[in-house]
Amino acid sequence: MFSFSPLIDKTADKPIYYQLYEYIKQEIINGNIKGNEKLPSLRKLSQSLQLSKNTVESAYEQLYSEGYVKRIPKVGYLVEEIQFELLREDKFIDSSRFTDENSDAKMKFKYDFAPLYMDKECYDVKPLKRIINSILNKEFESMLSYGDPQGEYELRCELAKYIFENRGVHCQPNQIIVGAGTQYCLNLICQMLRENFECIGMEEPGSSYIRYIFERNQFNIQPINVGMEGLDVGQLENNKDCKIVFATPSHQFPKGVIMSAKNRLQLLNWAQENDGIIIEDDYDSEMRFVGKPIPALKSLDKVDRVIYLGTFSKLFIPSLRVSFMVLPKWLLEAYFEKYRMHSQTASKLNQITLARYMKQGYFESHLRKMKRHYENKYKIITKAVHNYMGDRVNLITSSAGMRVILEIKTNLTEAEVVNLASYANINISPISKYYIEKNSSSSNGLVRVLISYKGIPTNEIEQAIRCLNDAWFKK
Numbered sequence: 001m002f003s004f005s006p007l008i009d010k011t012a013d014k015p016i017y018y019q020l021y022e023y024i025k026q027e028i029i030n031g032n033i034k035g036n037e038k039l040p041s042l043r044k045l046s047q048s049l050q051l052s053k054n055t056v057e058s059a060y061e062q063l064y065s066e067g068y069v070k071r072i073p074k075v076g077y078l079v080e081e082i083q084f085e086l087l088r089e090d091k092f093i094d095s096s097r098f099t100d101e102n103s104d105a106k107m108k109f110k111y112d113f114a115p116l117y118m119d120k121e122c123y124d125v126k127p128l129k130r131i132i133n134s135i136l137n138k139e140f141e142s143m144l145s146y147g148d149p150q151g152e153y154e155l156r157c158e159l160a161k162y163i164f165e166n167r168g169v170h171c172q173p174n175q176i177i178v179g180a181g182t183q184y185c186l187n188l189i190c191q192m193l194r195e196n197f198e199c200i201g202m203e204e205p206g207s208s209y210i211r212y213i214f215e216r217n218q219f220n221i222q223p224i225n226v227g228m229e230g231l232d233v234g235q236l237e238n239n240k241d242c243k244i245v246f247a248t249p250s251h252q253f254p255k256g257v258i259m260s261a262k263n264r265l266q267l268l269n270w271a272q273e274n275d276g277i278i279i280e281d282d283y284d285s286e287m288r289f290v291g292k293p294i295p296a297l298k299s300l301d302k303v304d305r306v307i308y309l310g311t312f313s314k315l316f317i318p319s320l321r322v323s324f325m326v327l328p329k330w331l332l333e334a335y336f337e338k339y340r341m342h343s344q345t346a347s348k349l350n351q352i353t354l355a356r357y358m359k360q361g362y363f364e365s366h367l368r369k370m371k372r373h374y375e376n377k378y379k380i381i382t383k384a385v386h387n388y389m390g391d392r393v394n395l396i397t398s399s400a401g402m403r404v405i406l407e408i409k410t411n412l413t414e415a416e417v418v419n420l421a422s423y424a425n426i427n428i429s430p431i432s433k434y435y436i437e438k439n440s441s442s443s444n445g446l447v448r449v450l451i452s453y454k455g456i457p458t459n460e461i462e463q464a465i466r467c468l469n470d471a472w473f474k475k
Contacts, residue, residue, distance in 0.1 A: 179344075201223075224242075
């Protein structure tokens with residue numbers, strides 16, 4: 001017969017019976033009490049631990065109800081024979097591999113040029129708070145449902161109006177599907193297309209995030225080079241396996257080039273003649289500082305071959321997680337037939353809030369303020385690069401977006417350039433991460449890195465560029 005010696009804390013908030021139950025359970029799991037062994041009787045254990053019989057019985061009953069012990073009349077409580085090894089902690093797990101994301105183990109940089117953040121300087125949250133409070137105060141009951149799987153109709157109407165007035169895209173609200181982020185929308189597109197298509201063309205270089213989505217959906221990705229006029233449509237035409245292409249015509253990522261009118265028409269012609277499909281990502285086209293924003297490729301689509309993707313992650317608040325797509329009418333039929341039952345992933349409250357924010361004119365005001373703000377940051381960063389780095393780098397810009405490319409004249413490798421920046425407490429993105437064919441990302445004596453100034457405060461830009469210059473060029 002074994003003995004129990006649990007540490008019972010009578011001052012703790014946790015009931016005494018539950019403390020006893022947890023102790024016995026752990027002894028069983030650890031193998032200290034074997035299968036079919038009899039537990040001490042209620043009377044003996046209550047006397048031994050100086051507890052009431054009701055307390056001990058409550059602990060035993062909890063074990064019984066969870067299946068750790070069995071209760072046999074005139075015998076008592078016996079431990080069940082179970083493979084408790086499955087519940088035991090693996091002593092060989094290296095816990096050092098798992099770190100708290102809020103701990104110091106997570107690398108934080110003094111100057112972060114990664115394209116992951118937005119600048120709080122250009123936000124006025126007061127109108128947003130008023131709209132949210134109004135919805136919760138006056139329409140709370142309407143929030144007690146999951147909402148329309150396709151997206152709230154009020155928001156889809158505002159989106160249709162917005163992309164017509166700002167991007168030249170004609171569509172009906174019923175062609176718009178709302179989702180929580182571009183990843184959701186693109187995954188849904190992949191599901192609708194994958195059963196009939198195996199190959200997809202993608203800009204080279206292009207977003208590694210987008211490429212990952214296509215890989216996860218088991219597409220055969222064919223890299224299509226991007227030149228000064230955008231996607232090389234001739235290369236796409238020569239690839240007879242590709243009937244789908246993903247493109248960012250209005251502001252290519254990461255190069256920043258704008259697809260020429262000639263290439264746009266040639267790409268639409270390819271789609272028409274080959275029953276091809278163009279997935280257009282129009283994620284930050286409004287951030288153009290010289291002239292008006294370039295119209296979306298979808299605005300030229302007269303044969304309904306373009307799937308249009310839009311998001312508010314780059315223009316508004318990323319954590320709202322509201323993106324959308326405009327489906328061609330022929331694909332809309334497949335959506336209603338097979339995918340209409342997908343639950344809506346974007347918060348109904350966020351959707352209605354965004355719809356009212358747009359309807360009341362706040363979004364247009366925000367865009368104007370944001371454009372002025374990032375234009376100022378663009379001027380500061382280009383001036384700082386010229387002042388500190390001079391002809392030791394080529395500055396590749398497009399007077400649009402929220403990033404530039406630095407082409408560094410150096411004998412260092414790309415990894416060495418990135419590491420030197422990291423040692424100086426500066427985070428930058430190597431351009432190679434956006435290439436499928438990594439050897440296409442560099443040329444002799446030149447290393448290219450992406451510098452996003454979205455999240456870095458305006459007053460820190462010049463000092464950050466100065467530190468980069470010191471890290472790369474000062475012995």
